[in-house]
Amino acid sequence: MKKNKREEKVQQIIEMAKTKGWTLDRWGNLKKEINGEFYRLKFQTLVVRQEIKMNDGGWYRLHSASIAKTNLENHRIAKMLFRTF
Numbered sequence: 001m002k003k004n005k006r007e008e009k010v011q012q013i014i015e016m017a018k019t020k021g022w023t024l025d026r027w028g029n030l031k032k033e034i035n036g037e038f039y040r041l042k043f044q045t046l047v048v049r050q051e052i053k054m055n056d057g058g059w060y061r062l063h064s065a066s067i068a069k070t071n072l073e074n075h076r077i078a079k080m081l082f083r084t085f
Contacts, residue, residue, distance in 0.1 A: 009070050010043055017041060
């Protein structure tokens with residue numbers, strides 16, 4: 001995937017997430033507190049991961065999805081954003 005195409009998709013994900021209450025941190029990850037638990041969407045080179053913060057301060061991966069195959073209308077990333085915990 002070309003870099004500018006990837007960046008375009010990441011930007012679409014960020015914009016959609018912000019409308020659902022996610023906030024962008026200084027490292028470019030999206031974070032949200034739901035029912036007292038902290039979640040984040042972490043963007044890597046090829047994938048975006050949904051993680052939950054554990055009591056020890058570390059992050060545990062819940063889901064991951066390919067950025068290249070992202071279709072926000074019916075893809076796993078959209079389900080991560082709209083999921084009710």
